[in-house]
Amino acid sequence: MTKANAHVAVIGGGPAGLSAAEILAEAGLRVTVIERMPSPARKLLIAGRGGLNLTHSEPLERFLARYAPPERRLDAAIREFPPLALREWCEGLGQPTFVGSSGRVFPQAFKASPLLRAWLARLDRLGVALRTRTRWTGWDADGALALAGEGGRDILHADATVLALGGASWPRLGSDGAWVPVLAAEGVSVSPLRPANAGFTAEWSPVFVERFAGAPLKRIALRLGDEQVRGEAVITRDGVEGGVVYALSRPIREAIEAQGAAVVQLDLRPDLDEAALTRRLAAARPKESRATVLRKAAGLSPPAAGLLREATRELPVEAGALAALIKAVPLRLTGLRPIERAISSAGGVAFADLDDRFMLRSRPGTFLAGEMLDWEAPTGGYLLQASFASGRAAAAGVLDWLGGR
Numbered sequence: 001m002t003k004a005n006a007h008v009a010v011i012g013g014g015p016a017g018l019s020a021a022e023i024l025a026e027a028g029l030r031v032t033v034i035e036r037m038p039s040p041a042r043k044l045l046i047a048g049r050g051g052l053n054l055t056h057s058e059p060l061e062r063f064l065a066r067y068a069p070p071e072r073r074l075d076a077a078i079r080e081f082p083p084l085a086l087r088e089w090c091e092g093l094g095q096p097t098f099v100g101s102s103g104r105v106f107p108q109a110f111k112a113s114p115l116l117r118a119w120l121a122r123l124d125r126l127g128v129a130l131r132t133r134t135r136w137t138g139w140d141a142d143g144a145l146a147l148a149g150e151g152g153r154d155i156l157h158a159d160a161t162v163l164a165l166g167g168a169s170w171p172r173l174g175s176d177g178a179w180v181p182v183l184a185a186e187g188v189s190v191s192p193l194r195p196a197n198a199g200f201t202a203e204w205s206p207v208f209v210e211r212f213a214g215a216p217l218k219r220i221a222l223r224l225g226d227e228q229v230r231g232e233a234v235i236t237r238d239g240v241e242g243g244v245v246y247a248l249s250r251p252i253r254e255a256i257e258a259q260g261a262a263v264v265q266l267d268l269r270p271d272l273d274e275a276a277l278t279r280r281l282a283a284a285r286p287k288e289s290r291a292t293v294l295r296k297a298a299g300l301s302p303p304a305a306g307l308l309r310e311a312t313r314e315l316p317v318e319a320g321a322l323a324a325l326i327k328a329v330p331l332r333l334t335g336l337r338p339i340e341r342a343i344s345s346a347g348g349v350a351f352a353d354l355d356d357r358f359m360l361r362s363r364p365g366t367f368l369a370g371e372m373l374d375w376e377a378p379t380g381g382y383l384l385q386a387s388f389a390s391g392r393a394a395a396a397g398v399l400d401w402l403g404g405r
Helices: 015-026 042-047 060-064 072-080 083-092 113-125 179-185 206-212 243-247 249-259 274-282 290-297 302-312 319-327 382-404
Strands: 007-011 030-034 097-099 104-107 129-131 134-139 145-149 152-156 160-163 190-196 216-224 227-236 239-241 262-267 329-333 344-349 366-368
Touching: 007 015, 015 030, 015 113, 015 160, 015 382, 042 113, 060 072, 072 382, 083 097, 083 104, 083 382, 134 179, 160 382, 179 190, 190 249, 206 302, 216 243, 216 249, 216 302, 227 243, 239 243, 239 329, 243 249, 249 262, 274 290, 274 319, 290 302, 302 319, 302 329, 366 382
Parallel strands: 007 030, 007 160, 030 129, 160 366
Antiparallel strands: 097 104, 134 145, 145 152, 190 344, 216 227, 216 262, 227 239, 262 329
16 A cells, blocks of 8 residues: 555544545545535534634734643644635635634635535545445444444445544534544543533523523623623523623633532623713712613613623612622523533543644554544634644644555
8 A cells, every 4th residue: 555545534524524635635545534414514504604704813823822721733733724724725715705893704605505515516526535324433353444324334444544523512413422432442531522612501580581581791791710701692591601601611611610600790881991880870860760770871781781680689879889790790600501502512532642643642543633632712713723724734644644654
């Protein structure tokens, strides 16, 4: 066998797997993508329904700091294929991109489907074979890939394998974490998969739930310790979710895991400092009701005012004390939403079990990429960027390994 006639199996048809397949096929290798769903990249399509956030335009060093825990191999993969390179790749598929007001990068078509169609057409031209409705279940006694599909059980012989099976969020779209016991049985270290970029539960009163479940909280700031994020959130029947919550999901989750609950502070008027808000409240007419004062003087929406009352039960009368409360509403979060409802997942295969080529030390010829590795990042384009970059890095590792055999 030489690199020129090698056959590589890519298990998982998401962004990481398809990225690896593209690089390998461009190098002239024979590539088969195994996907358990009826079609590839279903999570990508769903993520792009409201606008496909591919990556972010912020400076690279700040961009890399979004990933946790810090990992030099993931860092190197993104440096090799940074946000600008991802945008150029999209351009090459006939899908130019633009930078939104928040710095996030989107395709001009906005949706994921035009990009995916162009990408799959390119892979088809490169000769990549796509086998759907087929699940990888491990290896047989001879080291061949064990598969289970509509036609029953099967095996596939490959000279190298890229595993890009995702985490465990949105399992109905393909990534169900079923690979965890398979790799664990091989002695691979796997950190438990946990929800990331997910909502949290809170103990709302029935009256609050009835009035405000599903209501948005706009232009707020959320703080935990020294970390603060501005954005929006949504009140749910059993808690809260949304952008500001997702951005702090890791420290909130860690606090809940360590202490059983996390108390965060909500600033309902981050655009006003406390002194200015105090003056506004003090200038309210004496005969105005508390609801009117919160609406007119404080500028709170009904959901924000309702949350303020829910958190305190009895509002302060003095303007300064009320302003301080509005700027730091204590919100006790008691648990995590199920991983099935999370945007992404934390945990996965420990990088210590991989060499610098993203190859499993315990199983030479098997490479890993994407969300099944132990890293996490907030929403904003960071998740997709790391998936694309790590898929390409794993493919480069395959080429290096095959060339050196």
